[in-house]
Structure formats: structure tokens, C-alpha cells
Amino acid sequence: MTRPIRILVADDAETITTLLMTSLELKGYAVTTARNGVEAHELGMTQPFDLVILDQLMPGLSGLEVIRKWHEQEMNIPVIMLSGVDDEKTVVDSLDLGAVDFVRKPFHLPELMARIRQRLRALEIELAADSEDRSNGSGATADNQDAAQ
Amino acid sequence: MEANQVAVFAVLIVFAIDAALLASLIILKGIHRQRSLHQRQRRAGYMTLLAHHLTYPESTEPIGRKTAADPAFLDAIIDLRNAVAGTEIDTLAGIIGRYGMIGAQARRLRSRFPLGRRLRAAVALAELGDESSADVLMEFLDDTEPEIRIQCARGLGRMKWTPAIDAIVDRFNVETPWVRSRFTHTLAGFGARATWPLIAYIRVNHRFESAGPAAAIRSLGVIGDTQAGPSLIQILEEATDPEIEIAAIEVLGVVGGPLALQTLIETFESDDWRMRAKAATAIGEIGDPVAVSVLATGLEDNDWWVRRNSAAALARLPGGKWALYDALTSKDPFAQDAAAEALADSGELIAARHRDQTGTATARDLALLAHMTPEHDMAKT
Numbered sequence: 284m285t286r287p288i289r290i291l292v293a294d295d296a297e298t299i300t301t302l303l304m305t306s307l308e309l310k311g312y313a314v315t316t317a318r319n320g321v322e323a324h325e326l327g328m329t330q331p332f333d334l335v336i337l338d339q340l341m342p343g344l345s346g347l348e349v350i351r352k353w354h355e356q357e358m359n360i361p362v363i364m365l366s367g368v369d370d371e372k373t374v375v376d377s378l379d380l381g382a383v384d385f386v387r388k389p390f391h392l393p394e395l396m397a398r399i400r401q402r403l404r405a406l407e408i409e410l411a412a413d414s415e416d417r418s419n420g421s422g423a424t425a426d427n428q429d430a431a432q
Numbered sequence: 433m434e435a436n437q438v439a440v441f442a443v444l445i446v447f448a449i450d451a452a453l454l455a456s457l458i459i460l461k462g463i464h465r466q467r468s469l470h471q472r473q474r475r476a477g478y479m480t481l482l483a484h485h486l487t488y489p490e491s492t493e494p495i496g497r498k499t500a501a502d503p504a505f506l507d508a509i510i511d512l513r514n515a516v517a518g519t520e521i522d523t524l525a526g527i528i529g530r531y532g533m534i535g536a537q538a539r540r541l542r543s544r545f546p547l548g549r550r551l552r553a554a555v556a557l558a559e560l561g562d563e564s565s566a567d568v569l570m571e572f573l574d575d576t577e578p579e580i581r582i583q584c585a586r587g588l589g590r591m592k593w594t595p596a597i598d599a600i601v602d603r604f605n606v607e608t609p610w611v612r613s614r615f616t617h618t619l620a621g622f623g624a625r626a627t628w629p630l631i632a633y634i635r636v637n638h639r640f641e642s643a644g645p646a647a648a649i650r651s652l653g654v655i656g657d658t659q660a661g662p663s664l665i666q667i668l669e670e671a672t673d674p675e676i677e678i679a680a681i682e683v684l685g686v687v688g689g690p691l692a693l694q695t696l697i698e699t700f701e702s703d704d705w706r707m708r709a710k711a712a713t714a715i716g717e718i719g720d721p722v723a724v725s726v727l728a729t730g731l732e733d734n735d736w737w738v739r740r741n742s743a744a745a746l747a748r749l750p751g752g753k754w755a756l757y758d759a760l761t762s763k764d765p766f767a768q769d770a771a772a773e774a775l776a777d778s779g780e781l782i783a784a785r786h787r788d789q790t791g792t793a794t795a796r797d798l799a800l801l802a803h804m805t806p807e808h809d810m811a812k813t
Contacts, residue, residue: 298511301476305483391518392486 285414287313288403289331293323293349294338294365299388303336306392307399320344324352327360333406334399337382339366339373347373350380361402365390471504478508482524486516489523500531503552509533510559528562538568547577554580558587566593573599578607582614589618597626601633604644612647620654627657634667638676646679653683661688665695678710685714693718697726705735712738716745721752728755731767739766743774753780757796760803772803 290312292303300316307314315330317323321343327335339346346364353360364377367388374385384398478499485491499505513524528534537560540553554572557565569584573596581603588596600615607615619626630648638645649667652660665688668680681699684692696718699711712730715723727749730742743759746752759771775781781804784797793801 296515297476298479298515301479302483302486302512302515305480306487309484309487389515389517392516392520394518396487 285410287311288333288406288410289313289315290399291315291317291323291326291330291332291335291337293317293320293326293335293341293346295319295341296338299338299365302392303395306396310396320346320349324349327353327358328356332360334402335360335362336399337362337364339364339368339377347376347380350377350382354381363395363398363402471507474502474504475508475511478502478505479512482508482512482527485527486512486520486523489519495527495531497531500527500533501536506533506537506556510556513560525562528560529564534560534562534565534568538565541568541572541580551577551579551583554583554587558583558590561587561590563591563593566591566596569593570596570599573603578611581607582611585615585618589621592622592625594622594625597622597629601626601629601648604633604648605637605641607644609643609647612644616647616651616654619651623655624657624659626655627652627660630655631660631663635663638667638671638673642673642675646673646675649676649679649683653686656686658687658689661691664688665692668695668699674704674706678706681707681710681714685717688714688718690718690720693720693723697723700726700730705733705738708733709735709737709741712741712745716741716748719749721750724749724752724755727752728759731755731759731770732762732764736766739770740773743770744777746771747774747778753778757799760796760799768803772800775800776804 288311290307292300292307292314293316294300294303295318297318300318304314304316315326315332317326320341323335323337323341324344326332327349337346337349344352346362346366350362350364359381362377362382363384363386364382365386365388366373366377369387377385383402386395386398481495481499484493485495495505509524509528513521516524534557537553537556541550541557543550554569557569566588569587570593572584573581573588575581575584585596585600588600597619600619603615604612619630630652634645634648637648649664652664661684664680664684668677668684671677671680677699681696684696688696693715696711696715699707700715702708702711708730712727715727724746727742727746730738731746733739733742743756746756753775756771756775759767760775762768762771781800784793784800787793787797788801
């Protein structure tokens with residue numbers, strides 16, 4: 284059986300975290316939520332996530348600060364940044380720091396889900412291949428590789 | 433009974449009543465807290481339910497009339513409506529329409545009391561931004577409660593309901609400053625569509641009213657549509673009310689462009705210091721270096737605000753900085769002060785100090801530094 288893809292959703296707005304958690308869980312992803320930047324940073328440091336959806340403006344640490352701290356610890360977690368600020372500098376800074384995508388709020392849910400699927404497509408294929416290998420008796424799995432990291 | 437016993441008895445009665453009131457307050461607060469908590473929990477549940485419907489728009493899972501009537505469900509819909517864009521708004525509009533939520537809020541708004549319930553209904557209709565509520569919101573633009581009028585206007589602005597523009601503008605004459613300022617904010621949301629209704633209102637009313645047309649002029653400044661420039665120039669030339677003139681001068685700095693420059697330069701010669709001060713700022717905002725020599729004369733005006741605004745405008749204009757440096761050697765000490773302050777505010781003082789420290793200071797730098805030293809102030813006194 285394929286392990287679920289793990290996604291962290293970090294936003295101080297309960298509306299966003301509930302909407303994204305529900306939508307993503309309905310599509311079969313395992314979702315953890317964080318309500319502020321500090322919590323998001325700690326979760327990213329202690330648990331393995333395949334993708335993070337991060338709000339730019341949060342109490343404690345901003346989204347940019349969270350990515351920066353992860354980079355300092357050499358944690359390269361794919362991040363999709365969400366922001367209600369329509370500011371070119373924020374977009375550029377986010378992408379320069381390593382965010383894989385930038386989505387403005389209010390967002391179009393199907394579009395965001397499509398971007399998430401696109402980012403995870405390669406991993407989904409890999410996990411499906413691992414699952415097939417396991418069922419055929421092969422050893423290497425994505426989980427083992429995660430543990431090795 | 434003796435007097436002392438009566439006094440003690442009275443104090444005990446008062447104490448008992450206070451204790452009873454305090455206990456009631458604590459109990460009511462506890463009940464309210466519990467109700468709020470339950471409402472938040474229900475709202476979170478409804479959020480999940482609605483998220484399900486947004487993820488699968490074709491879902492036929494029923495929501496239930498009792499759920500749809502719950503205020504917590506309405507809160508959840510409003511929150512989600514503000515968080516999403518595109519077809520999800522249509523999905524939410526479908527749910528709102530299916531369960532008659534607009535009609536329910538309209539009935540609450542039409543009820544005579546309590547005010548809190550009516551106000552919540554107005555806010556809900558404004559937040560939902562559904563065009564089916566436009567007629568109700570238009571109806572209650574005349575409500576006796578100012579906050580309800582504000583919310584109705586806000587709702588019409590959110591859905592960009594252009595027939596509301598005239599209705600909102602027409603109310604400028606009769607509204608309080610607070611309500612007018614909120615209406616101004618709403619009209620700004622309509623953008624250029626509100627420009628001509630505002631201009632028409634100002635043209636008709638500026639000879640008879642003051643506050644309404646002045647607020648309408650400022651609305652044009654917030655909207656920022658340069659098409660308003662020529663009309664505002666004409667209004668400034670015709671107006672006799674100082675409040676309207678001042679508002680027109682301010683806004684011409686934003687929307688007037690080069691066409692307004694000549695009129696503003698003429699206004700700079702007004703006997704009223706307020707007109708001169710506002711004209712200086714507006715000329716600076718237009719940014720044409722042709723105006724440098726005119727603003728330089730403002731440095732020697734006998735009013736502080738005119739000097740200050742002229743200096744600030746010069747600091748913004750190409751070439752204006754040199755006029756300020758020239759004013760440092762003026763015979764008028766007030767002109768010197770105004771020029772020095774503007775140069776300092778624009779960062780020239782810091783740059784001059786840096787050049788002085790590196791030995792590359794120019795004569796102008798030294799003149800500015802000399803003016804800004806405490807010794808210079810003492811010499812003046």
C-alpha cells in the first residue's frame with residue numbers, strides 16, 4: 284500500500300486551513316496544520332513533509348522567515364507560498380528563497396489543487412512504483428530513503 | 433428600630449442587591465462564552481461541510497434547512513466567500529440561493545427591532561455580495577440608522593452595483609461627516625464609474641452646499657480618475673466657498689495634471705493662506721519643473737504653512753533642490769529655515785554630513801551644515 288503524501292498547511296486564518304485540509308484530505312493526502320510561523324517552522328524541522336503550503340503573513344514568523352530558517356538548517360522542503368499581498372517584491376523574495384510556487388489570495392481552489400498535484404506528480408509516480416516493487420518483493424522504498432535522509 | 437440598625441440594614445440590602453447583580457453578570461457572561469464556543473465549533477464543522485461542497489461542486493449532499501438557518505453557517509459561508517475566487521463563489525452563491533439565505537437576511541433587515549439583529553443582517557448582506565440582495569440594499573440606503581446605511585452602501589459597492597452610485601452620491605448633502613467618509617470609501621470601489629455622477633453632483637450643488645460637494649470632490653481624489661481634472665479646474669474657478677476651493681485644490685494635485693498648473697499658480701496668489709498652502713502642495717504633486725520659480729517665491733511668504741509646503745514641493749520637483757540651496761543665503765531667515773528643513777527632510781543633510789566627513793563637501797553642503805548647527809540657532813536668537 285502506498286504511503287500517503289504528507290502536506291503541511293500553515294496559515295493563521297482558520298478558514299484557509301480548514302478549507303485546504305478538507306479538500307486535500309478528500310483527495311487522499313495526509314494533512315497537518317499550523318496556525319503560526321513558529322509552529323510551522325517547528326513542524327517542518329521535526330516531521331517529514333512532501334509539500335508545505337505556507338502563508339506569507341503569519342504571527343510569530345512570516346512565511347519568508349520560515350523558509351529562510353529551514354534553508355539555514357539545510358531543510359529543502361518544497362513550499363507553495365500563499366499571500367494576500369499583491370507585491371512584486373514578495374513574489375520575487377519567495378521564489379528566490381526557494382519557494383516552488385506563489386499563489387495570491389483569494390485563490391481559485393481548483394487551480395491551487397492543480398498546482399499541488401503538479402508539484403507532487405513525480406513523487407506520486409515514485410511512490411506508486413515503490414508500492415508495486417514491494418508487492419513484487421523488491422526492497423527499496425521511498426520511506427526508507429526518507430529515513431536515510 | 434434605632435437609626436444605627438436601620439443604616440446597617442440598608443447597607444446589607446444594598447450589598448445583597450450588588451452581590452445578586454454581580455452573580456447574574458457572571459452567570460450571563462458564562463452563558464455567553466459557552467454559546468460563543470458552541471457557535472465557533474459549529475462554524476468549524478460547517479466550514480468542513482462547505483469545503484466538501486467546494487471540492488466537489490457537483491455534490492448533491494444535502495445541507496439541511498436547519499443548518500442553513502444557523503447564524504454559524506452564515507458566518508462560515510461569509511468567511512469562505514472572502515477566501516476563494518472564481519467558480520467557488522458561484523458554488524457558494526448556489527447554496528445561498530438554494531436555501532433562501534438572502535431572503536432570510538432581508539426579512540431580518542425589514543424587521544423593526546432589535547437594532548443589533550437588523551445591523552447583523554445588513555452586514556451579512558454586504559458580505560455575501562450577492563446581486564439578488566441589491567434591491568433590498570438600495571431600499572435601506574435611506575434607513576434611519578447610519579451604520580445600516582453604511583453597510584448597505586458597502587454591500588452595493590462590493591457587488592459593483594452601478595445604479596447605487598447616484599443614490600449614494602445624492603445622500604452626500606444629508607449625511608454626517610463619518611457616514612460621508614465611509615460612502616467615499618465605497619465610491620472609490622466603483623472606480624471611474626463614479627467619476628461623472630460625482631462631477632454632476634458637485635456642479636449642481638457647489639453653489640448651495642459646502643460639506644457635501646467638498647466630500648464629493650475628495651471622493652474624486654480617492655478614485656484618482658484624471659478625467660475629473662478639467663471639471664475640477666472649472667469648479668475651482670467658479671467656486672466661492674473656501675471649503676470647496678480647498679478640496680478642489682487638493683484633488684487637482686492628484687488628478688489635475690499639467691492642465692491644472694496654470695490655475696493652481698493663480699491660486700498661489702490668493703489672499704487666503706490656506707489656498708496658497710494647498711496650492712503649493714498640489715503644484716509639487718503635479719511635478720512640473722516650470723513651477724520652481726513660483727514655489728521659490730512661496731519660501732518668503734508670511735505664513736509658515738505656505739513656506740513649509742512650498743519648500744516641501746520644491747524638494748520633490750526636478751531642479752527644485754537648487755532653489756532651496758539658493759534660499760539658504762536669502763535675506764529672509766524664515767525662508768532659510770523652510771529651505772533647510774525641506775533639504776534635511778529629503779536626505780540632503782545626511783548626504784552633506786557624509787561628504788563633509790569624506791572631505792568632498794561642496795559650498796552648498798557647508799551652507800546647509802552651517803544652518804543646521806546649534807551655533808547657528810544661537811546666533812539667530
